[in-house]
Amino acid sequence: MVAVRRPGMAALVPASGAVAALAVAVTAVTLSWSAPPLPPPGSVLDPTAAGIADPYGAARLAPVDGSRPPVNLAAETRDGDLRLALTDGSTGHPVDDLLVHDSALIHLVVVSPVGRLWHLHPVRVAPGDHRVKFTAPEQGRYAVTAEIARRGGGRQQLRTTITLEAAGGTAPATKDFGVERRIAPAGSPSTITARFGTRDQQPWLGMAGHMIVVGPVTSEIADAPIWAHVHAMVPGRQNRPDESVAAFGPDVPFTYTFPLPGRYLVWVQAERGYAVRTAPMTVDIPEPGRPAR
Ligand SMILES: [Cu+2]
Structure with a gap:
């Protein structure tokens, strides 16, 4: 409403805004009396599991999505560590509900600008704070991908990039078979x-x-x-x-x-x-x- 600049609209917009606000309030009050409470976050593993072969074939789609939101990934290097900050895409709070999948909390894949690969498994040091030793062998923009499984949220693939200076690291050995x-x-x-x-x-x-x-x-x-x-x-x-x-x-x-x-x-x-x-x-x-x- 603040962004409206046309004088002719100025009088109308607050009125329609008030109507909308009233409608939202009435709806909220009505729903709070009639709708069942949402399940606690993460308690519903997969509401579509019953129709997994054809999730859209059910007569009625599941009205409740108990899954968790996407996770935001930010990466930085400090003190020889590659530090990953995992935050909830909805609340911005640290994500601390990861499940072990394929034997690790996070499968981190880092690829250097010239195409060297690291497959790492960072350690959780605090909620949403996972770290692994990493020293860049070359300068440039590195691709960083974290695979996670969130309790009640399924697997997610998180991608970001980080630009690093060469710091004397060595690339993992490769083997031709x-x-x-x-x-x-x-x-x-x-x-x-x-x-x-x-x-x-x-x-x-x-x-x-x-x-x-x-x-x-x-x-x-x-x-x-x-x-x-x-x-x-x-x-x-x-x-x-x-x-x-x-x-x-x-x-x-x-x-x-x-x-x-x-x-x-x-x-x-x-x-x-x-x-x-x-x-x-x-x-x-x-x-x-x-x-x-
Ligand atoms: Cu892995």
Whole structure:
């Protein structure tokens, strides 16, 4: 109402504002007598679970959404730590209702300007305050993605960027193992299989393997629109994570449908000899209807 500048409108607007305010007040009073109280935040895990196969096919959509709002992610470096501030997208308060998923509170993926990958698991030091040691090996804008699961809020992927000065850090070692690609055009499933040759891998974070996908990269990596984390499940576990130390392999297949054509950075990660091995690669995804190169 303050923003109205036209003199002719000035007299009308406060009157309509008063009517609107009265309507809101009346509605609120009416609802407070008739509507059941909302469930406590996070107590309803998924109100659509009953119709999970076809959530829109139910005669009546669930009238209550007990899930939690999105989380805002801010990153800064201080005293050799990469510090993550997680705040509720609705209240701005620190978020302190994270669940452990895939064996960690936060799966943090950092990619440097030249395409080096870190897959880190920060430690919670206070509500909404998670930290991990990080020293940048190169100057520039780093992509930062945090995967979380919020109590009652499902999984969320939080993205931000941070510009850092080179501080003498070293990049994680990479290891080339054999990789077989069956690349399909955008919108169709591609399969990337890491071949270790021998059956000697351990599950890492409950999975036979992890694949990080970033792209299409046209300028800075941090601006890539697609950011995915794909899992290869341990065979025979019916999609349940496996924390045993049994040997797996020798092949770790990932199936992923690249949504857009273009050049992607892909990292395949698996554990062998109780060390995580990371194989970086570049994948070119053709447009739908074009053959893969
Ligand atoms: Cu992780």
